[in-house]
Amino acid sequence: MKSEDKRLLRALAGEALDPPPAWMMRQAGRYLPEYRQTREKAGSFLELCYSPELAAEVTLQPLRRYDFDAAILFADILLVPQALGADLWFVTGEGPRLSTIASSADLQRLKPVDAIHDTLGPVYETLRILRESLPEETALIGFAGAPWTVATYMIAGQGTKDQAPARQLMYSDPKTFDALMNLITDATAQYLCRQIEAGAEVIKLFDSWAGALPGALFDKYATAPAKRILDIVRARYPGVPAIGFPRQAGEKLLDFVDATGVAGCAIDTSVRPEWAARELSPRTCVQGNLDPALLVTGGDMLLKSVDNLKNAFAGQPYIFNLGHGITPDADPANVNLMLKALRGR
Numbered sequence: 001m002k003s004e005d006k007r008l009l010r011a012l013a014g015e016a017l018d019p020p021p022a023w024m025m026r027q028a029g030r031y032l033p034e035y036r037q038t039r040e041k042a043g044s045f046l047e048l049c050y051s052p053e054l055a056a057e058v059t060l061q062p063l064r065r066y067d068f069d070a071a072i073l074f075a076d077i078l079l080v081p082q083a084l085g086a087d088l089w090f091v092t093g094e095g096p097r098l099s100t101i102a103s104s105a106d107l108q109r110l111k112p113v114d115a116i117h118d119t120l121g122p123v124y125e126t127l128r129i130l131r132e133s134l135p136e137e138t139a140l141i142g143f144a145g146a147p148w149t150v151a152t153y154m155i156a157g158q159g160t161k162d163q164a165p166a167r168q169l170m171y172s173d174p175k176t177f178d179a180l181m182n183l184i185t186d187a188t189a190q191y192l193c194r195q196i197e198a199g200a201e202v203i204k205l206f207d208s209w210a211g212a213l214p215g216a217l218f219d220k221y222a223t224a225p226a227k228r229i230l231d232i233v234r235a236r237y238p239g240v241p242a243i244g245f246p247r248q249a250g251e252k253l254l255d256f257v258d259a260t261g262v263a264g265c266a267i268d269t270s271v272r273p274e275w276a277a278r279e280l281s282p283r284t285c286v287q288g289n290l291d292p293a294l295l296v297t298g299g300d301m302l303l304k305s306v307d308n309l310k311n312a313f314a315g316q317p318y319i320f321n322l323g324h325g326i327t328p329d330a331d332p333a334n335v336n337l338m339l340k341a342l343r344g345r
């Protein structure tokens with residue numbers, strides 16, 4: 001099947017589909033016993049990311065259970081900092097750790113953009129395997145972290161509650177901060193181009209901490225870098241749609257969508273579906289935003305919540321998804337219930 005005929009791409013091109021196409025953030029993950037088994041076999045999460053056969057295997061696992069319209073590459077947004085020369089490791093039960101960027105001297109030690117492909121080669125290989133092995137109607141999504149979110153991890157060396165270290169560097173040493181943002185922006189654009197070359201049919205930019213940016217700097221550090229990345233990618237691959245996900249951006253989503261021209265915009269759980277349908281849907285294809293907690297609890301509330309979303313976006317181009325990733329404590333059976341409620345079968 002040609003990419004543009006796949007249901008996910010039809011929705012991104014502006015078509016209202018009933019039922020809407022559906023996939024889940026983190027659909028390959030710890031809530032699935034077969035994922036935990038493959039991860040064990042790989043040794044660690046990072047080894048899994050860099051083992052093309054195994055990374056492709058975990059990408060395919062949820063599709064054997066559920067009839068999703070898309071698969072998302074199994075990788076992580078922090079592979080780009082690693083490819084730029086940062087040390088990266090994951091502490092069980094705590095999350096990622098990286099060597100920190102606190103000064104221009106730290107920045108000097110990073111590698112040039114062109115060097116990233118030496119590290120990221122296995123990711124491109126995962127995509128090539130997936131394009132060969134996915135069901136023919138399933139769209140393949142590539143992704144990267146947006147520069148601001150990636151910078152928050154590179155500066156703090158770990159996840160932080162309020163991204164204060166990154167915001168402080170932004171004020172105390174704007175030259176270093178801007179140079180880091182530019183480096184990540186250029187690396188991300190090259191990374192996404194290579195992902196498309198390797199088979200990605202849609203790309204998604206995760207800006208998980210966009211909501212932590214001061215409002216006055218949102219355009220500069222969320223919208224402008226996204227636009228720069230997408231301009232570079234679109235110049236080379238004009239037909240490949242992008243989904244933006246500036247999380248917790250509230251009404252700033254409108255300017256973000258207008259300025260970047262994203263084909264799709266993912267919304268987090270805080271966004272009112274009626275507002276998104278009224279304000280965002282005329283501008284772009286909305287994707288979201290079921291609360292992942294409902295996949296832990298299930299029951300009538302899950303069915304009702306799916307129905308509400310379906311009704312809110314009826315007649316609009318829309319992609320059903322969660323407002324954030326599915327959590328490890330979710331019940332795999334609830335995913336079936338969710339899809340049944342969405343599709344009425």
Ligand SMILES: Cc1c2[nH]c(c1CCC(=O)O)Cc1[nH]c(c(CCC(=O)O)c1C)Cc1[nH]c(c(CCC(=O)O)c1C)Cc1[nH]c(c(C)c1CCC(=O)O)C2
Pocket residue numbers: 024025026027028029030039045072073074075076077078094095096143159206208325
């Ligand atoms: C901030 C961020 C990261 N990674 C990502 C983000 C942005 C989206 C978001 O806000 O969740 C994005 C991401 N991470 C992962 C994917 C793969 C595609 C997908 O299934 O959606 C994607 C798109 C796999 C992963 N990335 C990670 C896992 C869990 C690893 C494991 O223990 O098996 C997976 C499946 C690890 C990871 N990776 C990251 C953190 C903070 C953690 C630890 C938290 C956790 O354990 O859930 C960084």
